[in-house]
Amino acid sequence: MNKKAENIIVGISIGDLNGIGSEVILKTFEDSRMLELCTPVIFANAKILSFVKKSFTSTVQFHGVDKLDQVLPGKVNVFNLWRESVDINLGTNDEKIGEYAIKSFVAATKALKDGEIDVLVTAPINKYNIQSEDFKFPGHTDYLDQELEGNALMMMVHDNLRVGLLTDHVPLNEVSSHVTEELITRKIETIRKSLIQDFSIVKPKIAVLSLNPHAGDGGVIGKEDDLVLKPVLKKIFDAGTMVFGPFPADGFFGSGQYEKYDAVVATYHDQGLIPFKTLSFGKGVNYSAGLNRIRTSPDHGTAYDIAGKDMADYNSFKEAVYLAIDVFRSRSQYEEISAKPLKIKEKQL
DSSP states (O other): OOSOGGGEEEEEEOOOTTTTHHHHHHHHTTSTTHHHHEEEEEEEOHHHHHHHHTTSOOOOOEEEESSGGGOOTTSEEEEEOOOSOOOOOTTOOOHHHHHHHHHHHHHHHHHHHTTSSSEEEEOOOOTTTTOOSSOOOSSHHHHHHHHSSEEEEEEEEETTEEEEESSOSOOGGGHHHHOOHHHHHHHHHHHHHHHHHTTOOSSOEEEEEOSSGGGGGGGTTOSHIIIIIHHHHHHHHHTTOEEEEEEOSTTTTTTTGGGGSSEEEESSHHHHHHHHHHHHTTTOEEEEEEESSEEEEESSOOOGGGTTTTOOOOHHHHHHHHHHHHHHHHHHHHHHHHHHHHHHHHHHO
């Protein structure tokens, strides 16, 4: 991270051009104050964005660049990743469009790795039309996990509500076989580190939800909570991490119990995402915690049904930009503080 915190370069992958990605991106930067916080760089093509812009109300002006060293602060920059024309049919699923979504994402990821952008915000893709011989990943996170250092963990964020997942895109009938001591220990440590360096929480408190209803009711409704989760969580707690649970999931959110913790860990996808989206719908952010680079995305998909109708709510994408900036600043501060003791030691030697 070699850029100053006041000039954060936000790389943006365009997502599915037939979806609402372009609309929410451009609507986000209608507010000129956003350009005081960051310098956006959209990985796409300026002519295509001009075409898409005609489908909704937008006054955003682009600055097209052919090289990333031509990016201008205070402007909405579009890195012309390709020159050829692309057939846009808003609201339709198209494999060819999927190819351009991945072309944008892969190029933005490379720029992130190379330090040419500071953070990455990804617009929604269609997980079905992106599959090819060259790209065989279920989605963004899996590819980032391969390309970047660390172990990616899906964390949904809205204000002080943070929900991490032990397992994410795993069929429900396979979840229990994935919930092992190694997985639990690794994921909770990833969340602990992220809360400290990415959210500036010095001594984070983490709650873990049970796998079975009523935490298994003493083994009557499943034994995994008693035999796996409880002993592992005790071991982690005894080692110094403030982790609690497993809590029965049914009343945890409705009772407001989640407000007592800095993060909540769900054992499977819907256990975490249903209450999260109920509490934050339209403003939630998907954050890829645990990696050495910062990536966020909105909490919605391509929304083909409203693409091109000037109906897309851009707030989740805007929050994704805000969170990427906040995490960048928090990490920069953490790195600076962490480096100071070393400098003092060197002087003493």
